[in-house]
Amino acid sequence: MSTTNQNLFVALRAAFPADLDAVAIENADGPGAGSLYTWRDLERGTAMLANLLASLGLPEGSRVAVQTEKSVEALMLYLAVLRAGYVFLPLNTAYQAAEIQYFIGNAEPAVVVCAPKNFAWVSRIAFSAGTGHVFTLGEARDGSLLERAAACSDQHAPAVRAADDLAAILYTSGTTGRSKGAMLSHGNLLSNAQTLKAYWDWQPGDVLIHALPIFHVHGLFVASHGALLNGSKMIWFGRFDPKATIDRMREATVFMGVPTLYVRMLAEPTLTRQAASHMRLFVSGSAPLLVETFDSWIARTGHTLLERYGMSETVMLTSNPCRAQDGARRRGTVGPALPGVGVRVRDDHGAPCPAGEIGHIQVKGPNVFCGYWRMPEKTKEEFTDDGWFKTGDVGKIEADGYVTIVGRSKDLIISGGYNVYPAEIEGVINDLPGVAESAVIGVPHPDFGEAVVAVVVAQPGATLDAAAMVAHLKGQIANFKVPKHLFVVADLPRNAMGKVQKNLLREQHKALFGA
């Protein structure tokens, strides 16, 4: 066993530049717009927050669940949880009470941090689930978390952790409708961050525009770890604004986004070759990138988007090359497996598919998660007997290793980079009064890539009001899961086995948003 401290925070801290008074993060928008954070601020702020957590006397392995707006302090809280050796559990700010109740009930966090405006309802849920401490953290550095941390020492020795100790739990929705907590270790996250640092050729002087949310893999791990591990400055946007992002490209070199972000920037007349001339790398992922977007980006900026592929359970798996000597960035593909990551394609019976043939994508590597939180059976189901993780994605690998994703075997919609599982939404709709059954599908959408659409059948004698149902759903589930359109129909198309034919519904509604 290694005697060095494998805590991810230690590796990130070791990459801070020697000049701790240099700017680490510039707040680009929101209440703190223009404020600067030095590396020393990150060092001291994370120490104080880690000391606050340590003072609570939490048991080993305690989870710290966080649902707050994006802020530099929220990033520091993540780093402090690592530093103190606890397990970080980020939650999408769009989640509503019933969703939060499930996550808190399932993960049983010892600490919950929420927005000040949500304290009343979140604390009620948390305390009744046995959480001992609920703090608040607002966008404007307000709330009890920072008040309490202000009284703590700014010296803190990072907790000693082994590579396979848990660092974070990321909930991903399940095909059965219930979310599963993917358990990621310090080693999973660090190995992936180190691989990406080398493969994406992070350079001294790189500056990252950070415009993604920090409650998912892309913004929290891929983007933040990338900059931190390179000692790179971040220009920090609380919300994505296409025009403001383009304006800041003159001072930056790296940007990471989901395809919707690129589509929105392409709609801005200020996106020109000149505006992007200081940039070195644009990364796209989390959802399929249309070849039109790929081509338009080259035409408008002169840059070739680098598309990569990953999952909450695995962090990053494949990537188009960054350096020309590693190969071309091939449109429509997600590139070869990252160094050290195994990717293979199997047919329905588990036999290997020859190069170029479509099958199920399976993966292996130091980045692959440790299993689903308290779901050993589910974990077992998702791995093959020889230890490969079944991604649920369908694709092919060419003889030269390039991977193309052609679809998914899991019934999943990806809308603007957020995953929506139809089974979950169907469950909520079916519980509404007067509903007999429903089918939720994804249809092409010009902005979000795919949009959620519901097709609903009323119980005999009941009359359903589509607009009222949508309005009701808005209070029950995260806004990005709410159907953009809800049809009330007499019945759902079924095959001879009685299974709903979602492919027919998708075909019928494919032009709904004119995509």
Ligand code: MCA
């Ligand atoms: C917002 N809305 C959406 C979405 N976002 N509808 C569908 N899909 C969405 N993604 C709707 C809201 O419900 C609301 O509708 C209206 O848009 C305005 O909401 P607002 O929050 O103001 O929207 P926005 O700020 O324009 O947000 C759009 C966005 C955001 C910037 C594209 O969705 C976003 O940041 N997406 C990135 C997600 C991400 O980071 N994914 C990475 C996952 P109404 O007004 O009707 O209520 S990590 C991952 O997938 C893996 C591991 C990987 O490979 O990276």
Ligand code: AMP
């Ligand atoms: P999640 O782990 O919930 O964030 O979502 C992971 C899923 O996003 C993967 O299983 C893929 O289906 C999808 N995904 C991520 N990156 C890409 C990409 N570049 N192209 C297509 N799908 C992607």
